[in-house]
Amino acid sequence: MTTKPKVLLVGMGGVGTIVAYGIQYTGKADVTAVVRSDYDTLTTQGFDLESVDYGNVKGFRPTNVYKSVDDAVSKHGPFDYVVFSMKNTPDIQPIEPLIEKCYHEGIGIVLMQNGYGIHKSVLKKFPTAYVISGVSMISSTLYGRVIKHVGQDAVKVGVCDNGKLDYAKQEQKCKDFIDLYSNDKNDIVYDEDVNYSRWRKLVYNATVNSTAALTNVDIGRLELFGGIDSIVRPAMKEILAIAKSDGVDLPESIIDFMIRSDDGEWYPPSMLIDIRKGNYTEYQVIVGNALDVAKQNNVPAPTLTVLYNLLHVIQWRTMEAKGRFVLPEKRPLPEDNFHIEFK
Template identity: 70%
Template sequence: MGGVGTIAAYGLEFGGKAEVTAVVRSDYDHLTQKGFDIESCDYGSVKAFKPSHVEKSIEAAVKNHGPFEFAIFSMKNIPDVQPVEPLIDECYRKGTAIVLLQNGLGIEKPVLKEFPEAIVISGVSMISSTLYHGAVSHVGPDSVAFGVCDNGKLPLDEQTAVCKRFIDIYSTGKNVVKFDENVKYTRWRKLIYNATINSTCALTDADIGRLELFGGIDSIVRPAMKEIRAIAKADGVDLPESIMEDMIRSDDGEWYAPSMLVDIRKGNYCEYKVIVGNALDVAKEKGVDAPVLTVLYNLLHVVQMRTMEQKEKFTLPAKRPLPKDNFKIEYK
């Protein structure tokens, strides 16, 4: 239950069609004792929100409240640190639909590889919502597209019916929810924002308003957006040129800090692999040059490694090793 997950949980409870069990770790005490305060452009001022049930682990959630019709994954998508598949394995039962309300491109592929007969729903949310110290600031309307990641094992009509049932449950009349006919297009479209604005804000420690005033939109973001459009086109997705300006203007009026910048400021890991790395994998496969995105990716990789060291995922020797030493980092 970060910025996105909290609004999702609140919306599900608000609609009166769902009973939500949230698995929360670091914020468990705050959520259970005080609840989260929400200032939302969709729902107004909400004090001390708690979902129906809160547990510290998936195991406890399943034992005390399962099995579940839908398992929604809204945590950061960081496969280099915490792959989502082992977490799914803890709660997946036949009949449980997996909802990936997460950033990134091609994120359904490893899930369907591990759970080939599961119904997997892609959720792409265009929302400006952040969580700081138990308070959620939700300044951009919750607009989300849910679509089927066809597993090729079950009839598509059956998978679609489950997805549309979830859409009915998630729709509150205050959010904008639609069925996604083309999951691939939608995920490439969001990458126009996430791989460029999100990445650059994270690396410069500047919100999108300051990034524009300081010149970063024209010098970095627009060239990177052109690369995303070129890669997407090579992958069969033709994004209109107008989408670049739409994304640049999407947070107008707010000194908005995108999710990766919030992660960096909190000292957390960021989603650079699924957002930028997966796009570059497609670029390599299709023979598309992407020099700006490559630099952004490599800089974010260094930042991620710095965060790993700070979180003691590995320990470096007191004396700096040199290339001739063939030193290899050993992860804990």
């Protein structure tokens, strides 16, 4: 009897749940999910899906659910793939220590996360790893135990070439994952230029997502209240200029395409949901990494810089609220190098 491939999935939010369901829907692989805050809910009740792709699904659970990567590996490892669909916050929780717990030479590391250049730190730590980039344009959000999935699960999947292994082997590892995930409901395709797709998605995420989070309004209100033309469009033009400096020539038409992509929905993007929940945001990989490229290539990006700096302040506000540090009674000053004791 042939053993099914085994997929470890870290992060069961709006994206991760649809990924887990999509893979199990094919029946080609078993999914073991690592979940922390929603562990009790997922194991006792499961998640309800209100999905544009799969309809209404009650009480979905992955094949196996654990609280930690260590537990998952000890019970069901080794895995053929590990999919990261958790929030991408390297300033708070880098994924490399989690990869280390499940890593072996043949495992495929699938980065189904937001941001640009997110594979670089992984390949620095694991230079001969099979790293796969998944660019998802899904509109899916977790509310309590309900997944509201309003945009088709469409993912472009490509190779992050490590420059060490034969490219054909890396490509096959990528295409084997696509075969596990692709079904008659979703649209999972191989992408020879996944770098292009990541910049393309950043046109939305670094601008609409960031501005909605900072203003605390959904996409519809952001447009009605004047934020699209005054903030989002200028920021989008900056992303196009930065991408061009990185060798990716995005058409101007992508601006209106992204602005109109949520028409008909009062859609709150992921960063806004994080702000409303008091969670950390992915500002570093979404905006910060793009600005690193802008700085390196001398591309002006004043709007994105302001968005980034404001989101940086909010991230530290969230760190304080979550007890990552306690400020002293006496305010630290420049001569103290603004010293803060982290827990």
